[in-house]
Amino acid sequence: xxxxxxxxxxxxxxxxxxxxxxxxxxxxxxxxxxxxxxxxxxxxxxxxxxxxxxxxxxxxxxxxxxxxxxxxxxxxxxxxxxxxxxxxxxxxxxxxxxxxxxxxxxxxxxxxxxxxxxxxxxxxxxxxxxxxxxxxxxxxxxxxxxxxxxxxxxxxxxxxxxxxxxxxxxxxxxxxxxxxxxxxxxxxxxxxxxxxxxxxxxxxxxxxxxxxxxxxxxxxxxxxxxxxxxxxxxxxxxxxxxxxxxxxxxxxxxxxx
Amino acid sequence: xxxxxxxxxxxxxxxxxxxxxxxxxxxxxxxxxxxxxxxxxxxxxxxxxxxxxxxxxxxxxxxxxxxxxxxxxxxxxxxxxxxxxxxxxxxxxxxxxxxxxxxxxxxxxxxxxxxxxxxxxxxxxxxxxxxxxxxxxxxxxxxxxxxxxxxxxxxxxxxxxxxxxxxxxxxxxxxxxxxxxxxxxxxxxxxxxxxxxxxxxxxxxxxxxxxxxxxxxxxxxxxxxxxxxxxxxxxxxxxxxxxxxxxxxxxxxxxxxxxxxxxxxxxxxxxxxxxxxxxxxxxxxxxxxx
Amino acid sequence: xxxxxxxxxxxxxxxxxxxxxxxxxxxxxxxxxxxxxxxxxxxxxxxxxxxxxxxxxxxxxxxxxxxxxxxxxxxxxxxxxxxxxxxxxxxxxxxxxxxxxxxxxxxxxxxxxxxxxxxxxxxxxxxxxxxxxxxxxxxxxxxxxxxxxxxxxxxxxxxxxxxxxxxxxxxxxxxxxxxxxxxxxxxxxxxxxxxxxxxxxxxxxxxxxxxxxxxxxxxxxxxxxxxxxxxxxxxxxxxxxxxxxxxxxxxxxxxxxxxxxxxxxxxxxxxxxxxxxxxxxxxxxxxxxxxxxxxxxxxxxxxxxxxxxxxxxxxxxxxxxxxxxxxxxxxxxxxxxxxxxxxxxxxxxxxxxxxxxxxxxxxxxxxxxxxxxxxxxxxxxxxxxxxxxxxxxxxxxxxxxxxxx
Numbered sequence: 001x002x003x004x005x006x007x008x009x010x011x012x013x014x015x016x017x018x019x020x021x022x023x024x025x026x027x028x029x030x031x032x033x034x035x036x037x038x039x040x041x042x043x044x045x046x047x048x049x050x051x052x053x054x055x056x057x058x059x060x061x062x063x064x065x066x067x068x069x070x071x072x073x074x075x076x077x078x079x080x081x082x083x084x085x086x087x088x089x090x091x092x093x094x095x096x097x098x099x100x101x102x103x104x105x106x107x108x109x110x111x112x113x114x115x116x117x118x119x120x121x122x123x124x125x126x127x128x129x130x131x132x133x134x135x136x137x138x139x140x141x142x143x144x145x146x147x148x149x150x151x152x153x154x155x156x157x158x159x160x161x162x163x164x165x166x167x168x169x170x171x172x173x174x175x176x177x178x179x180x181x182x183x184x185x186x187x188x189x190x191x192x193x194x195x196x197x198x199x200x201x202x203x204x205x206x207x208x209x210x211x212x213x214x215x216x217x218x219x220x221x222x223x224x225x226x227x228x229x230x231x232x233x234x235x236x237x238x239x240x241x242x243x244x245x246x247x248x249x250x251x252x253x254x255x256x257x
Numbered sequence: 258x259x260x261x262x263x264x265x266x267x268x269x270x271x272x273x274x275x276x277x278x279x280x281x282x283x284x285x286x287x288x289x290x291x292x293x294x295x296x297x298x299x300x301x302x303x304x305x306x307x308x309x310x311x312x313x314x315x316x317x318x319x320x321x322x323x324x325x326x327x328x329x330x331x332x333x334x335x336x337x338x339x340x341x342x343x344x345x346x347x348x349x350x351x352x353x354x355x356x357x358x359x360x361x362x363x364x365x366x367x368x369x370x371x372x373x374x375x376x377x378x379x380x381x382x383x384x385x386x387x388x389x390x391x392x393x394x395x396x397x398x399x400x401x402x403x404x405x406x407x408x409x410x411x412x413x414x415x416x417x418x419x420x421x422x423x424x425x426x427x428x429x430x431x432x433x434x435x436x437x438x439x440x441x442x443x444x445x446x447x448x449x450x451x452x453x454x455x456x457x458x459x460x461x462x463x464x465x466x467x468x469x470x471x472x473x474x475x476x477x478x479x480x481x482x483x484x485x486x487x488x489x490x491x492x493x494x495x496x497x498x499x500x501x502x503x504x505x506x507x508x509x510x511x512x513x514x515x516x517x518x519x520x521x522x523x524x525x526x527x528x529x530x531x532x533x534x535x536x537x538x539x540x541x542x543x544x545x546x547x
Numbered sequence: 548x549x550x551x552x553x554x555x556x557x558x559x560x561x562x563x564x565x566x567x568x569x570x571x572x573x574x575x576x577x578x579x580x581x582x583x584x585x586x587x588x589x590x591x592x593x594x595x596x597x598x599x600x601x602x603x604x605x606x607x608x609x610x611x612x613x614x615x616x617x618x619x620x621x622x623x624x625x626x627x628x629x630x631x632x633x634x635x636x637x638x639x640x641x642x643x644x645x646x647x648x649x650x651x652x653x654x655x656x657x658x659x660x661x662x663x664x665x666x667x668x669x670x671x672x673x674x675x676x677x678x679x680x681x682x683x684x685x686x687x688x689x690x691x692x693x694x695x696x697x698x699x700x701x702x703x704x705x706x707x708x709x710x711x712x713x714x715x716x717x718x719x720x721x722x723x724x725x726x727x728x729x730x731x732x733x734x735x736x737x738x739x740x741x742x743x744x745x746x747x748x749x750x751x752x753x754x755x756x757x758x759x760x761x762x763x764x765x766x767x768x769x770x771x772x773x774x775x776x777x778x779x780x781x782x783x784x785x786x787x788x789x790x791x792x793x794x795x796x797x798x799x800x801x802x803x804x805x806x807x808x809x810x811x812x813x814x815x816x817x818x819x820x821x822x823x824x825x826x827x828x829x830x831x832x833x834x835x836x837x838x839x840x841x842x843x844x845x846x847x848x849x850x851x852x853x854x855x856x857x858x859x860x861x862x863x864x865x866x867x868x869x870x871x872x873x874x875x876x877x878x879x880x881x882x883x884x885x886x887x888x889x890x891x892x893x894x895x896x897x898x899x900x901x902x903x904x905x906x907x908x909x910x911x912x913x914x915x916x917x918x919x920x921x922x923x924x925x926x927x928x929x930x931x932x933x934x935x936x937x938x939x940x941x942x943x944x945x946x947x948x949x950x951x952x
Contacts, residue, residue: 012354015347019363022370022378022423025388029381034835037386037402037814038394056609084278087271095539097278102535104282106478108485110502111524114509115289117637121644141282170270199371202487202502209637209650210596210627216488219373221628223492225602226806228381235374242369247362303639303667319947386814402816403739403795410800495800496745497951510632513939514663517636 023239029232049229059218063237065129066198066215072133073140074194078186080137081144081193086178088145089152098149105142112138113206120207127209135207136200140193147189151182191245198242290528293521304515312518321504322523326530328498332414333483336421337476343422344429345468348437349460355434367427375420376492383408383416409493416493417500421483428479429472436471437464477538481531501527576866577674584677587867589621594865595872597655599628600806603830607891611884612876620871630655631747635663638860642667649862653869657855658695661703662935664858671859671866673701678874685898689931691854696769696934703856704873707885708894709824710925711751711850712843720818725847727759727786734790740818742795742811744802745950748823751851753941754933757783759848764930771936780941784948791949801950813837823853825925826892829916833889843919845928852929854896879906886913894922 029035030049032042053059088097104112113135117126125131156178163173179186201216208217215238222231295301299309316322347355354360370378382388385402387409393399409416437443442464449459469476487502494500499507501523508520576584593616599605608626616622629637634654641649656664664670675681684705686692691705699705715723724730734741743749760779761767767775791798795817802808805822812820813836822828828843857876859869875881879902882895899907915921932938 008350012351012360015351016360016363019360019366019427022374023366025378025381026374037816038391040388040391040395080274080277080281083270084274087268087274088278097275099535099539100283100286101278102478102538103286103531106481106485106535107286107531108487108502108505108527110487111485111505111527112285112289114505114520115293115524116285117640118292118644119285119288121641121646124646127650138282138285141278145278145282170268174270199373201371201373210629211594211625211650213627216371216373217628219377220488220491221599223373223377223380224600224628224804224806225605226810227602231377235377238371238374239369243366246365246368301643303643321951385816386811402811402814407796407799410796410803412799496803497946510636513943514635514639514666517639 023236026232026235026239030229030236032229032232035228049233052230053233058213059215059234059237062213062215062218062234065213066238067241069129069133069136069212069214070194070197073136073197074190076133076137077140077144077193077196078190080141081148081189082182082186084141085145085148086152089149090157094149098146101142101145101149103142104138105146107139108202109135109139109200110202110206113203117206126207127211129212131207132204132212132214133197135203136197139200139203140196143196144189144193147192148182148185151185156181188249191249194245195242198238290525293524293528297518297521297525299518302518304518312516313522315516316508316519316522321498322526324498325501325504325523326526328414329484329500332417332421332500333480335414335418336425336483337480339418340422340425340429340479341469341472341476343426344433345465347426347430348433348468349464352434352437352443355430356438364427364430367423368431370424372420372424372486372488373492375423376416376489378423379416379420379493380409383419385409410495412495412497414490414494414500417486417490420489420493421486425479425483429476432472432475433468436468440467440471442467474538474541477534481534485527485531576671576870577677579677579867581677581679584867584870585620588865588871590623591865591868592623592625593652593868593872594625594627594650595653595655596627596629596634596651598630599626600804603834603891607885611890612872612881615881616872616875619875620868622868622871624872627651631660632663635660635667635669638664638669638862639667641862642669647862648864649860651860652863652865653872654858654860655706655855656703656858657853658932659935659938661694661699661856661858662697665697665702669861670702671861671863671869672703674859674866674870675699675701675704675873677870678704678877680874680877680879683879683897683901684877685896685901687898690852690929691896693931694854694856695932695938699856703858704877705854705896706857706876708852708854708896709826710845710852710894710922710929711748711755711821711823712825712828712845712919712925713752713850714812714820714822714828714837714841714843715818716812716838716840717842718838718840719815723819723844725844727756727846727848731786731790734793737818738793739795739797741793742798742801742808742817742819743821744805744808745945746804748805748808748821749801750938750941750945751823751853752821753783753945754937755846755848755850755930756786757933757937757941758930759846760786764849764933767933767937768931769934771934771940776937776940780944780948784944787949788952798949809836824891824893825919825922826886826888826894826916828918829888830890830892832918841918845925847928849928849930851932852926853932879903879909883909883913886910888914888916892916 028042031045031047033046033048034044035042088094091097116135120126120131120135125134159177160173163177168176199216201220204212204214204217208214210217215234219231219234219238222234292301296305297312299305299307299312351360355364385405390399390402390405393405399405445463446459449463454462485502486500490500490503494503505520505523508523509517613624616624634651638649684691690708692698694703713723724733743752757779758764758767760782761775795811802811808820809831811817825843828837828841831837832839832841857873859866863869877896879897882897883906885891885893886895895910899910902910
């Protein structure tokens with residue numbers, strides 16, 4: 001028993017190290033001025049890449065742009081998904097609507113973007129922030145509907161009806177009952193839809209046309225340039241907000257909706 | 258609970274939500290399919306000269322598209338099977354530590370990786386001059402980079418699978434952890450033990466079947482995600498066969514401009530496959546009950 | 548509180564996205580005087596789309612060109628990544644959608660992209676005669692006057708001139724192969740040590756080999772000849788497929804771009820790399836990317852010499868500003884800066900004899916490259932680009948006949 005307890009602890013330690021390994025590697029890579037084969041550890045460490053980033057401010061601009069895009073998508077998709085799912089959840093043809101909601105959610109963003117590019121150009125929103133938000137929102141909206149459909153149940157319907165019976169309207173029901181009850185799921189959905197936008201590269205490439213320099217677009221440019229320290233710095237910028245979001249929402253994420 | 262049609266029609270906020278859904282989510286998909294169809298049949302686009310099957314015929318000349326779909330499907334299947342297996346092992350081994358404690362927090366770190374970051378990491382770890390090769394060199398197992406295993410940009414898609422596993426395993430583990438708690442698998446295993454089952458039996462006959470059955474929809478959905486992935490094969494994938502999204506982009510941006518409609522042919526075939534897979538998911542008994 | 552903050556941030560960013568200065572109303576810039584052009588250019592933002600695969604080129608653009616055009620013309624230059632076929636595809640889609648103003652103003656192009664853009668009438672021109680600094684450009688040089696056998700006719704502005712060089716490390720390779728006849732046995736004797744990339748540089752190498760099979764440039768001059776292409780490309784594919792199993796990764800995959808090739812060379816995975824820019828060897832050694840023992844050379848049968856250009860999108864809303872940027876790029880100052888090995892090492896498109904005396908001296912005193920023969924030595928082995936369709940066909944057939952076999 002003692003031996004299995006020790007081996008279990010060792011396994012847990014190895015697992016923990018594996019979880020941290022990607023992050024640690026990126027940190028080391030970002031400081032590696034020279035890291036030639038066959039060295040396992042960089043021969044020369046320095047903060048040159050970080051200095052470049054802070055001096056030029058370009059990554060900072062991309063970070064803000066990505067934050068703005070992801071926040072817009074998260075807000076829009078969560079709100080729309082919450083509203084729409086309430087109707088779909090109680091509809092006799094709920095399964096058909098749910099099926100339709102899955103389609104944009106699971107579709108390849110690149111293929112969707114390729115087909116939508118003409119429409120977005122016609123609407124004048126291609127190569128613009130609004131176009132990228134619109135494109136990513138299509139996918140995030142589908143996700144939000146799927147996410148919230150399981151939230152609605154007969155008890156919530158009954159509470160809503162009680163509000164109507166007591167003289168309240170739809171807005172009162174939302175403000176006083178539904179939204180407070182849905183606070184946890186709303187936050188989780190916002191985080192998930194935020195991440196759908198945050199991690200996106202395909203739509204940023206196609207709809208953004210290279211003009212919307214999100215963090216993912218910058219990261220890919222550094223990878224193509226074989227500029228590993230700068231790529232690592234961009235990757236760290238890309239990871240940090242999601243880690244923070246997950247940490248803040250852990251207690252909601254583990255609960256079933 | 259199903260509500261009557263009249264009641265639904267009186268729900269103005271709900272109707273607004275439905276209209277928004279039809280315009281904002283369904284509409285773009287319908288438009289995409291329509292536009293892709295028109296373009297692929299010569300009814301739209303710069304070189305569109307009227308109805309023709311030539312782009313469809315051209316797209317299916319040779320086996321490039323078939324090989325792309327088979328390759329994408331194989332990679333997706335490998336990710337789901339291997340990722341699912343790893344996740345089951347992790348949840349069964351560490352489920353207590355994953356509910357509370359340090360491990361519970363640490364599992365979110367790899368979850369924060371994006372496809373591009375995962376691909377970047379795999380290219381730095383698994384290429385000929387990557388970290389694993391250097392460790393192998395240090396141990397005297399690898400002479401030089403060209404003698405290391407071919408794991409990145411390889412025709413089997415090992416690099417793609419590895420990058421996807423970096424993302425899939427923590428995601429599957431968290432999903433299965435949630436199932437473990439909701440289905441009270443611990444209690445079921447205790448019950449099985451009290452009825453005479455061994456630890457292995459309660460694991461393989463109780464825990465694993467429940468975990469796999471309850472997470473099957475998520476696994477199938479993840480299969481669809483990997484099928485259409487772009488960033489990861491862009492960085493660590495082979496030049497041939499290409500995964501579906503990459504092939505679509507290549508055809509869209511070919512030097513031979515007149516072959517652009519073939520990109521839309523591939524998009525339509527992919528969409529048809531996607532819809533079929535979704536129908537399959539929705540016809541499953543668990544989904545019918547939902 | 549947090550929710551309100553998120554909502555406010557979201558709406559602010561959406562609102563801000565609608566702001567920005569309006570472009571001037573469309574006018575045919577080719578009919579304006581230079582003074583009118585520079586007046587219209589002031590305070591405009593030009594979007595330049597270019598290949599961003601080289602950090603030194605990016606640095607030159609960011610640190611010299613961007614502030615330079617701002618100072619001289621009041622033009623804000625916004626550089627985005629993109630190239631070739633993706634660029635043309637985008638412009639085609641804009642055309643299909645009837646968009647009046649293109650997303651891109653200025654584009655770094657040559658060859659097959661120029662050919663495709665002319666096909667879809669996607670370029671402003673002729674405009675180079677309007678540029679004051681065009682008086683210094685060596686338009687008599689056939690390598691500049693013709694782009695992939697098509698006369699540029701003022702529809703693109705020459706920017707730099709380079710020749711394909713093969714790079715090797717003298718510490719690892721003593722006698723590099725100088726012909727295709729020497730290359731094949733070398734590859735067979737050194738399995739896994741040779742490759743070329745699957746994009747522009749690799750295709751330029753293939754074109755150089757195609758010329759070798761054709762017995763020289765004369766055979767492939769002029770318009771695309773289907774019969775000649777099929778005859779010589781068949782020999783090329785047979786040759787490559789014969790030695791492919793001894794390429795890096797058994798020839799089952801090729802590096803996606805030249806940056807990856809340079810990395811493989813620098814890490815010692817392969818013994819050769821290539822560059823479209825013969826001046827890049829010194830440049831990469833100065834950066835510490837290539838070893839000091841690296842050297843560049845060209846095949847005895849010759850390698851492609853190529854001029855790269857700037858084109859202005861037909862539907863650009865800032866064509867005048869784009870012309871101002873072009874004029875800056877071909878100024879003696881910008882060309883001199885770019886020619887320095889420590890900066891880029893890109894060949895100039897200016898005819899030195901047309902420059903003022905002081906500039907002639909400056910160009911003559913640019914530190915000479917020491918790791919590749921001087922251009923005067925490489926010039927006799929310079930091959931002109933064949934017609935664009937050769938590249939288009941090679942690109943497609945390389946995949947079918949080599950990669951997929």
